[in-house]
Amino acid sequence: MAVVMPIYGTRPEAIKMAPIVQALGKERDISCFVTVTGQHREMLDQVNSLFGIDPDVDLNILRPGQSLSGILSRTVDGLDELFGRIQPDVVLVQGDTTSAAAGALTAFYHKIPVVHVEAGLRSGNLLSPFPEEANRKLISQIAQLHLAPTHSSKRNLLEEGISDVDIAVTGNTVIDALLQAVEMDLPVADPRIEEAVQSGQTIVLATTHRRENQGGSMEAIGRALARIAEADNDSIVILPAHRNPVVREAVLPWLANVPNVLVCEPLSYHEFARVMRASRIVVTDSGGVQEEAPSLGKPVLVMRQNTERPEAVTAGTVKLIGTDEDRIVHEALKLLQVPSEYEAMANAVNPYGDGRAAERSISAILHLLGRGRRLPDFAPIIG
Ligand code: UD1
Ligand code: UDP
Numbered sequence: 001m002a003v004v005m006p007i008y009g010t011r012p013e014a015i016k017m018a019p020i021v022q023a024l025g026k027e028r029d030i031s032c033f034v035t036v037t038g039q040h041r042e043m044l045d046q047v048n049s050l051f052g053i054d055p056d057v058d059l060n061i062l063r064p065g066q067s068l069s070g071i072l073s074r075t076v077d078g079l080d081e082l083f084g085r086i087q088p089d090v091v092l093v094q095g096d097t098t099s100a101a102a103g104a105l106t107a108f109y110h111k112i113p114v115v116h117v118e119a120g121l122r123s124g125n126l127l128s129p130f131p132e133e134a135n136r137k138l139i140s141q142i143a144q145l146h147l148a149p150t151h152s153s154k155r156n157l158l159e160e161g162i163s164d165v166d167i168a169v170t171g172n173t174v175i176d177a178l179l180q181a182v183e184m185d186l187p188v189a190d191p192r193i194e195e196a197v198q199s200g201q202t203i204v205l206a207t208t209h210r211r212e213n214q215g216g217s218m219e220a221i222g223r224a225l226a227r228i229a230e231a232d233n234d235s236i237v238i239l240p241a242h243r244n245p246v247v248r249e250a251v252l253p254w255l256a257n258v259p260n261v262l263v264c265e266p267l268s269y270h271e272f273a274r275v276m277r278a279s280r281i282v283v284t285d286s287g288g289v290q291e292e293a294p295s296l297g298k299p300v301l302v303m304r305q306n307t308e309r310p311e312a313v314t315a316g317t318v319k320l321i322g323t324d325e326d327r328i329v330h331e332a333l334k335l336l337q338v339p340s341e342y343e344a345m346a347n348a349v350n351p352y353g354d355g356r357a358a359e360r361s362i363s364a365i366l367h368l369l370g371r372g373r374r375l376p377d378f379a380p381i382i383g
Helices: 011-025 042-050 068-086 098-107 134-143 149-160 173-186 193-199 216-231 245-255 268-278 288-295 309-313 325-337 341-347 357-368
Strands: 001-009 031-032 090-094 113-118 143-146 168-169 203-207 236-240 262-265 281-284 300-302 318-320
Touching: 001 011, 001 068, 001 098, 001 113, 001 173, 011 042, 011 090, 011 113, 011 173, 011 288, 042 268, 068 098, 068 281, 090 098, 090 357, 098 134, 113 134, 113 357, 143 149, 143 173, 143 357, 149 168, 168 357, 173 216, 173 268, 173 288, 193 236, 193 262, 193 268, 203 216, 216 236, 216 245, 216 262, 216 325, 236 245, 245 262, 268 288, 281 288, 281 325, 288 300, 288 309, 288 318, 300 325, 309 318, 325 341
Parallel strands: 001 031, 001 090, 090 113, 113 143, 143 168, 203 236, 203 281, 236 262, 281 300, 300 318
Antiparallel strands: none
8 A cells, every 4th residue: 555645734735735635535555644734724724624634644833933944944853753654655745835845855855756746837036936936946856756737837847857757737736626615605704705795896805925025015015905995995805814923014004994995814715715706806926816816717916026827927817016006006996997907807717727637646646656547638728
């Protein structure tokens, strides 16, 4: 019986790993041993419980205001002991967090093959997103199997010398997860938000957390959201606030006295999907949201200087607008107030997946273990 160990620690990793964990659970002759680092706590537990995943081990490494080196060292320490005890045949890591980098590195030290889920994303700037661009490049050097979500992420890997036979194009598992969440179709527990969803009010959904935006840029984001709400007072700006106190201190003071801004705790994933579906526009610096909102036909304004997810920008549903306060306000109001500008961006596109990414991923993992054939690569329907 081969032991496959998914390792993850944060909300987005949990969302994107969930469809793979579910599919591994259905495989005979595979024992799926789920290890969470606990880099996130509430935001991680929310996702695991939604998808019915009960981790086998929790390293519980979170500290308030944790440093990158602290996350790395506590994870490496915890995994060192665990690998000795469990001896997995394969380790799976997802994306570009410090939990993922630490999981890959420690597995490499133990000579355990690493599979990288969501491989090959590149912004081309080592400092942005920080530290994610470096984390994902590091994992690419170590992984034996690279599960690239798109053909452009595969091209990035080929350009860095990764061999074609070690790459499978699977689509992004976030679309598998999103389809499940949308199907749940359950109300949002917070009655203020559910009322906004049901009333058909214009919703501007916002999220922010990126480390490179922390400080002045994040304060500008807070001021911009307040100005958008004040200028378009028929709409409601909903901000599920990230648990990071640094984020909250920068953004929330600007929003406190604006009646049509609704700040809430992080939403459970099915709730967030419901609000996204009901939104008019999405304003964010998130990676995952850039992939999800386009598939729901929502225009996305990305408050970053660059992106490792160019596909929806090319398709016209995502626009990179940076973090200048005036620019954020201008771009959002243009979409809210000029119908032609809105229509030009509001196209449902699915460059990131078709809901079968987990299935393709499992076939590639089984192939790595010497079992069966890989499914054909994901082919997005363009246009
Ligand atoms: C991390 C990832 C980032 C990912 C993001 C998703 C790294 C370096 N960063 O950034 O790539 O985009 O997660 O959200 O891996 N906190 C809680 N409870 C939680 C989660 C966070 O209290 O459930 C607080 C803690 O004080 C923690 C702080 O938030 O110290 C920051 O969390 P951390 O994981 O270090 O950074 P993120 O910005 O969340
Ligand atoms: N998300 C969620 N609840 C929220 C905000 C976001 O479930 O209140 C989901 C969102 O749908 C996406 C993921 O969290 O799948 C993105 O996480 P985040 O922005 O924290 O990280 P990133 O994707 O930027 O790494």
